[in-house]
Structures are given as structure tokens and as C-alpha cells.
Amino acid sequence: xxxxxxxxxxxxxxxxxxxxxxxxxxxxxxxxxxxxxxxxxxxxxxxxxxxxxxxxxxxxxxxxxxxxxxxxxxxxxxxxxxxxxxxxxxxxxxxxxxxxxxxxxxxxxxxxxxxxxxxxxxxxxxxxxxxxxxxxxxxxxxxxxxxxxxxxxxxxxxxxxxxxxxxxxxxxxxxxxxxxxxxxxxxxxxxxxxxxxxxxxxxxxxxxxxxxxxxxxxxxxxxxxxxxxxxxxxxxxxxxxxxxxxxxxxxxxxxxxxxxxxxxxxxxxxxxxxxxxxxxxxxxxxxxxxxxxxxxxxxxxxxxxxxx
Amino acid sequence: xxxxxxxxxxxxxxxxxxxxxxxxxxxxxxxxxxxxxxxxxxxxxxxxxxxxxxxxxxxxxxxxxxxxxxxxxxxxxxxxxxxxxxxxxxxxxxxxxxxxxxxxxxxxxxxxxxxxxxxxxxxxxxxxxxxxxxxxxxxxxxxxxxxxxxxxxxxxxxxxxxxxxxxxxxxxxxxxxxxxxxxxxxxxxxxxxxxxxxxxxxxxxxxxxxxxxxxxxxxxxxxxxxxxxxxxxxxxxxxxxxxxxxxxxxxxxxxxxxxxxxxxxxxxxxxxxxxxxxxxxxxxxxxxxx
Numbered sequence: 264x265x266x267x268x269x270x271x272x273x274x275x276x277x278x279x280x281x282x283x284x285x286x287x288x289x290x291x292x293x294x295x296x297x298x299x300x301x302x303x304x305x306x307x308x309x310x311x312x313x314x315x316x317x318x319x320x321x322x323x324x325x326x327x328x329x330x331x332x333x334x335x336x337x338x339x340x341x342x343x344x345x346x347x348x349x350x351x352x353x354x355x356x357x358x359x360x361x362x363x364x365x366x367x368x369x370x371x372x373x374x375x376x377x378x379x380x381x382x383x384x385x386x387x388x389x390x391x392x393x394x395x396x397x398x399x400x401x402x403x404x405x406x407x408x409x410x411x412x413x414x415x416x417x418x419x420x421x422x423x424x425x426x427x428x429x430x431x432x433x434x435x436x437x438x439x440x441x442x443x444x445x446x447x448x449x450x451x452x453x454x455x456x457x458x459x460x461x462x463x464x465x466x467x468x469x470x471x472x473x474x475x476x477x478x479x480x481x482x483x484x485x486x487x488x489x490x491x492x493x494x495x496x497x498x499x500x501x502x503x504x505x506x507x508x509x510x511x512x513x514x515x516x517x518x519x520x521x522x523x524x525x526x527x528x529x530x531x532x533x534x535x536x537x538x539x540x541x542x543x544x545x546x547x548x549x550x551x552x553x554x555x556x557x558x559x560x561x562x563x564x565x566x567x568x569x570x571x
Numbered sequence: 572x573x574x575x576x577x578x579x580x581x582x583x584x585x586x587x588x589x590x591x592x593x594x595x596x597x598x599x600x601x602x603x604x605x606x607x608x609x610x611x612x613x614x615x616x617x618x619x620x621x622x623x624x625x626x627x628x629x630x631x632x633x634x635x636x637x638x639x640x641x642x643x644x645x646x647x648x649x650x651x652x653x654x655x656x657x658x659x660x661x662x663x664x665x666x667x668x669x670x671x672x673x674x675x676x677x678x679x680x681x682x683x684x685x686x687x688x689x690x691x692x693x694x695x696x697x698x699x700x701x702x703x704x705x706x707x708x709x710x711x712x713x714x715x716x717x718x719x720x721x722x723x724x725x726x727x728x729x730x731x732x733x734x735x736x737x738x739x740x741x742x743x744x745x746x747x748x749x750x751x752x753x754x755x756x757x758x759x760x761x762x763x764x765x766x767x768x769x770x771x772x773x774x775x776x777x778x779x780x781x782x783x784x785x786x787x788x789x790x791x792x793x794x795x796x797x798x799x800x801x802x803x804x805x806x807x808x809x810x811x812x813x814x815x816x817x818x819x820x821x822x823x824x825x826x827x828x829x830x831x832x833x834x835x836x837x838x839x840x841x842x843x844x845x846x847x848x849x850x851x852x853x854x855x856x857x858x859x860x861x
Contacts, residue, residue, distance in 0.1 A: 402832070
């Protein structure tokens with residue numbers, strides 16, 4: 264989360280102390296703010312996890328994934344179906360497994376080919392899953408829409424998301440220093456060269472795609488108790504994929520700490536826009552996005568680095 | 572029954588083929604992966620609806636007015652919004668990523684405008700909706716007319732691209748933009764024209780679709796997706812491939828909708844798409860992978 268030049272200036276111990284202090288401060292948020300502040304914090308941190316997980320895969324490989332909400336929605340629906348009958352850790356585990364299976368199918372089918380197939384496949388994936396869930400609910404369970412009743416409080420959701428955020432950063436940090444991370448950066452630079460240097464590009468891409476989607480699925484599963492009512496249109500709302508993509512791009516996808524820089528200001532901005540212009544929200548978001556694509560193609564992280 | 576389902580499948584397939592031909596021009600020639608493509612189809616459908624219910628004019632008149640407008644709008648979008656990206660992009664892959672992102676933003680803007688204007692409700696109008704008997708099967712006249720017009724437009728496009736000088740230039744750019752420059756083809760103009768022509772085609776398809784399908788402001792994404800699948804199935808830049816693949820998709824979807832379950836049509840689309848990706852990723856009529 265901290266720029267490289269600063270790391271060099273600080274000792275390792277000081278850095279650890281800083282991270283621990285920041286985490287402690289973040290963990291204390293539920294005690295410091297009332298309901299609205301806490302719900303805003305939940306929003307910020309869930310988008311932080313989603314945007315960071317998105318760029319975990321799409322940053323180094325430069326494959327634009329438009330399927331964030333497919334996995335988010337799978338997680339949310341898993342909670343809606345199982346939350347009342349199973350213990351909470353089992354619900355999360357089931358969500359993660361379903362997410363892994365779907366991601367592996369998508370990855371194995373498309374990632375051995377050129378990136379555009381992946382983009383197209385991911386483009387309609389949320390819609391496909393939404394229609395399949397709708398079809399299943401209408402024909403098999405004869406209900407459309409479910410109530411999510413759990414005794415999980417907002418503070419608990421917040422802490423779970425915070426833990427997930429820590430996990431996603433640790434995962435990103437470790438991948439960046441592993442052979443897998445190097446392989447992915449090589450793929451992003453030139454896939455043909457990467458393959459010729461003996462990298463199993465498909466395996467590397469699929470592995471990372473699966474990992475990144477697990478975080479998205481879990482975010483959905485953890486967030487589901489926030490809504491008491493859930494139906495396919497809510498769980499698989501394409502605007503979520505879109506906003507996550509904007510946040511990651513605004514922050515900058517080539518640095519682990521980049522997406523946070525996009526997620527925090529944009530989540531606040533969207534909160535404001537949604538409250539003020541509920542009927543013109545997607546126009547505004549689209550315009551914000553186009554401005555970002557043209558004006559800051561390398562994100563805030565790119566701007567910071569150019570200054571430094 | 573089977574004949575009727577097949578006929579309406581062919582009509583739907585003809586629409587998909589037309590839409591995919593436009594997209595293959597935009598992607599194959601102008602190298603723009605346009606995710607806002609289907610929004611133009613829905614916008615054209617709304618325009619036709621307005622022609623018919625607001626001005627009491629035939630949608631066929633809309634077919635003369637709407638596509639030229641879409642041509643102009645697409646041309647402007649390419650010049651203003653996309654050409655800076657073309658200039659900025661160092662490689663074809665970089666342009667692909669940039670165009671995906673920019674048109675994804677455009678998708679939400681256009682969709683948002685249509686939602687603000689029309690809301691999320693479904694629309695349709697009744698035009699030439701009397702039944703016709705063909706070889707013992709009953710077909711709605713509007714479907715038949717849409718199919719005939721789609722064939723005429725598609726054939727016209729095919730002849731324009733293969734028989735005229737400008738069409739040959741456009742196809743040359745699709746094959747190799749650098750080599751095309753060497754034989755004095757203005758690649759930028761050809762790309763802009765191809766992109767605009769793609770917009771005109773999808774608008775024409777939108778007018779035709781509005782005559783026999785109900786539509787709403789959210790449906791553009793589905794058409795974009797189907798067009799993309801058809802383009803990939805047929806082989807990028809291959810007009811004949813788009814035609815064959817479009818027909819296959821239309822038929823399969825209609826069979827699934829009638830004989831299995833209408834809720835599973837998109838699943839059928841994806842199943843075909845997966846099959847093509849696994850067996851023939853270069854497309855049914857494509858020569859080699861990129």
C-alpha cells in the first residue's frame with residue numbers, strides 16, 4: 264500500500280509497525296462510527312477488495328475481465344441459498360468452490376486463446392449466470408427472489424471484509440515476488456516471447472484468474488447479508504463489474520496499491536451520484552469512465568510514479 | 572410446427588447475420604472492439620417505434636432515414652472518440668484494450684440515456700402482423716418482410732465490398748493495414764468508413780428487429796454479445812462466415828426456445844460459443860488464428 268521510495272526510506276520494522284497501526288485503526292472503525300459511517304466503510308472496503316482482486320489478474324496480463332459481478336453474484340446467491348441451513352464457514356467454503364469451478368471452466372476454455380475471446384466470454388458471463396439462476400428458480404424452486412436472514416451484524420461483515428482485504432494484499436504481494444508473478448508480467452509484455460522462454464502461459468493465466476475470482480466470490484458471499492432481499496437482477500447487476508473496472512483503472516493496475524487509490528475516491532463519488540442523480544447514474548458513471556480512459560490511461564499510480 | 576420454428580429461426584438468424592456483418596466490419600477493418608454496438612440497434616428500434624407510433628409513418632420509411640443517421644453518428648464517434656485511441660496505441664493489442672474500455676463506457680452512457688428516456692419497460696408495435704401461409708406453415712408477414720430486407724441489405728453489402736473499388740480498399744485494410752498503405756489506400760478514411768458502415772448496418776437491423784420483437788433499453792448488451800459470438804464463430808472479418816454463423820445461432824436459439832425452454836436461449840448461445848472455442852477457434856470459415 265506504500266510507494267517504493269518510501270519503503271526504502273523506512274526500516275522494515277517501522278513499516279511493519281505502520282501497517283499494524285493502520286490495520287488497528289481500520290479494525291476500530293465499527294466502534295467509532297454510527298450506522299451510516301459503517302455502511303460507507305463496508306462499501307469502500309468491499310470495492311477495495313474487488314478492484315484489487317480484479318487487477319491481480321487483469322493488471323499483469325492486460326486481459327480486461329468484464330465478469331466481476333458474475334462471481335460476486337455467485338457468492339451472494341450461495342449465501343442466500345445456504346445461510347439458514349449451514350454454518351457460516353461452510354457457506355463461505357461452498358461459495359469459494361463454486362467460484363473456483365466456474366472460473367476454471369471459463370479460464371480453460373478461453374485463456375489458451377487470444378485475449379479477445381476471454382473479453383467476449385466474460386462480457387456475457389454475468390448475463391448468462393443471471394439467466395441460468397432465474398431459469399432454475401422459476402422452474403425448479405418456483406420462487407424468484409430470496410430473503411437472507413442471518414444474525415451477522417454490519418460490524419462482523421466489515422471485519423470479514425477487512426480480513427479479506429488483508430488476504431488479497433498478502434496474496435498480491437507474494438505473487439509479485441514469485442515465479443508466477445514474473446511469468447505473468449512476461450505474458451503481459453509479450454505472450455509469444457513468454458511462451459518461447461518456457462512459460463506455461465495458459466496454466467499461469469488460469470491459476471491467477473481462479474485466484475482473483477475467489478476473492479470476488481467471497482466478497483459477494485460476505486456482502487449478501489447486507490441485503491435482506493436478493494434476486495438475480497440485484498445480485499448480477501452489471502454496473503458492479505463496471506464500477507470495479509473503473510476503480511482499478513483510475514488507481515492504476517500495475518501496482519498492488521493502485522486500485523485502492525481508485526476505489527476510495529470513486530466509491531465516495533458514486534455514493535454521492537447515486538444519492539443525487541439516481542435516474543442518471545449510469546450516464547454519469549459512463550462519462551467518468553470515458554474521461555479516465557482518455558485522461559489518465561495509467562491511473563493515479565502512473566501519475567505518482569511520473570512525478571517521483 | 573418444425574417448419575414454422577425453422578422459418579422464424581431463419582428470420583432471427585438473418586438479423587444476427589446482419590448485425591454480425593456490421594460488427595465484423597468494425598472489428599475486422601477498423602480494429603475497434605465495440606462493446607456499445609448493440610446499443611445502437613436498440614436506439615434504432617426506438618427510432619422506428621417513434622416513427623410508427625409518434626409520426627404515424629411506416630417503419631420502412633425509418634429504414635431509409637435511421638441507417639444514414641447512424642452512419643453519421645458512428646462516423647463522428649470514430650473520428651472524435653476512437654481516432655485518438657488509434658493514434659495513441661502502439662500495438663494492435665493496446666488498441667484493442669483501449670477500444671474495449673472506451674466503448675464499454677459508451678455502452679453505459681447510451682444505455683443510461685435510453686433508460687432515462689424510455690425507462691426499463693418492454694416496447695413493441697404492431698406492423699404487418701397478419702399471418703401468411705408458406706408451404707403449409709404460418710408466418711407473420713412482418714417477419715418475412717424483415718428477412719427479405721435483411722437478405723437484400725446483406726447481399727448489397729457483399730456486392731459493394733467485393734465489386735467496388737472502395738469495397739476492395741476496405742477489405743485490403745482488413746487483411747493488412749500496413750501493406751494497404753503501401754498501395755496508396757487511405758487507411759484512416761477506410762477505417763472510419765468501415766466503422767460508420769457497421770453502425771448503419773446495425774441500425775438497419777434495429778429497425779427490422781423492432782417490427783417483430785419486443786425490446787427494452789437493456790437489451791443492447793445481449794445483441795452485442797450475440798454479434799460477437801457470431802463474428803468469432805464465422806471468423807473475424809469474414810462476411811460469409813458471419814452469415815452462416817448467424818443463421819446457425821438463430822436456428823439453434825429458436826429450437827431451444829420452442830422445444831426446450833425459452834429461459835435457456837443464452838445458455839444455448841454460450842454452449843455453441845464454447846464448442847467453437849474448443850474445436851475451431853479460428854472460426855467456421857476462418858483460415859488461421861490471429
